[in-house]
Amino acid sequence: MNKPDYQLIIIGGGPAGLTAGLYAARGRIKTLLIEKGATGGQVLLTDWVDNYPAFAEGVSGFELIDKMTVHAERFGLEKKFAAVESLDLQGDLKKVQLDSGETLTAQAVILCTGAKPRQIAVPGEEELQGKGVSYCATCDGPFYRDQEIAVLGGGNTAIQEAIHLTKFAKKVTVIHRRDTLRATAILQEKAFANEKISFIWNAQVNEIFGKESVEAVQILHNEGLTSVLPVTGIFILIGVKPNNEVLPLHQLKTDQEGFLITDSEMGCFDLPGVYAAGDIRSKKFRQIINAAGEGANAELSAEHYLGTLPG
CATH class of the missing domain: 3.50.50.60 (FAD/NAD(P)-binding domain)
Structure with a gap:
């Protein structure tokens, strides 16, 4: 050799x-x-x-x-x-x-x-990484005590992490592109029963706003309408x-x-x-x-x- x-x-x-x-x-x-x-x-x-x-x-x-x-x-x-x-x-x-x-x-x-991490490739995502845009709730959740944040995704990881984030955040809004979650039934039950978690269905994030850190996200609804959700952080958990x-x-x-x-x-x-x-x-x-x-x-x-x- x-x-x-x-x-x-x-x-x-x-x-x-x-x-x-x-x-x-x-x-x-x-x-x-x-x-x-x-x-x-x-x-x-x-x-x-x-x-x-x-x-x-x-x-x-x-x-x-x-x-x-x-x-x-x-x-x-x-x-x-x-x-x-x-x-x-x-x-x-x-x-x-x-x-x-x-x-x-x-x-x-x-x-x-x-x-x-799988990204969504929208304006503001890259610029605000580490400044409110996160891909790991376990890593960054404690930074959002008593704040309102969003979670993007509907699978096991997204819902499990959304539940985890309620230990810190005042409110967690889950944004999902379908009208039903892909997470297992037990996780869905826990999420639906959690008073801190709300859902926006049939929608996706279209843009992330903020100067020094995340201030809001623009949501594109499947019917073509848009809305703005004020949040200080967004966790993109799509794998x-x-x-x-x-x-x-x-x-x-x-x-x-x-x-x-x-x-x-x-x-x-x-x-x-x-x-x-x-x-x-x-x-x-x-x-x-x-x-x-x-x-x-x-x-x-x-x-x-x-x-x-x-x-």
Whole structure:
């Protein structure tokens, strides 16, 4: 077998990738972390993180990622900012081809390509992300104590999160494009029985207004009429999609939505030396803290695998 360029290549520089890189660099594993943009992933879109341990007063998304990056660099983690064009994860030597034409090889790979929320692509959504536009009620709900907010969606996640948000908000308005919810019956019953939740049916959000933060949303009703709902926040909860465009999905096991299925040690089935961590994994909860934990788990598994190889 040809000598690999690295023992381990990590693809993706969010919390999972940075934690895996920290562990690998500290363990003196010859490692390269590849990130196509700025390290941090979705956390960079989060204005304030209030539930990460050790930050009792909270921390901005930028500062949290900056501290993670500095921590990993303290142990000498090598990073490369480049876009991955394709991957071949089969065999003893894993191949990573970059869009520059360069091909890198490694004995093990950790996939941390993450996921992104499904957006509605309306005016104001991008500009006000982290300033009232949110995609995670668990993350941002406590910022809306005694305020009136909106939830967009009608599936299990949207209704479950709407119920969760009533712990903080004064009023939660659920906006749904149909006249019935897709959520399970038990969740519907809880939502309908909750005095803080109201519904706007057969409608969608057409625009999000606000200067420094969200002030209102314009609603387009199915019959063509529009109305304005004053709110200080809107949670867009219509699902997430995996960043799997560069992954060789024919070599990997995925769920119906394209997220990677792994074993309990983050290993990708039938591909020795290949692991996944963070939001790209098929799972129920996507939080910064479990992404970091999975990154550590994946690296320890990869380190154990590397220790079994000859030479």
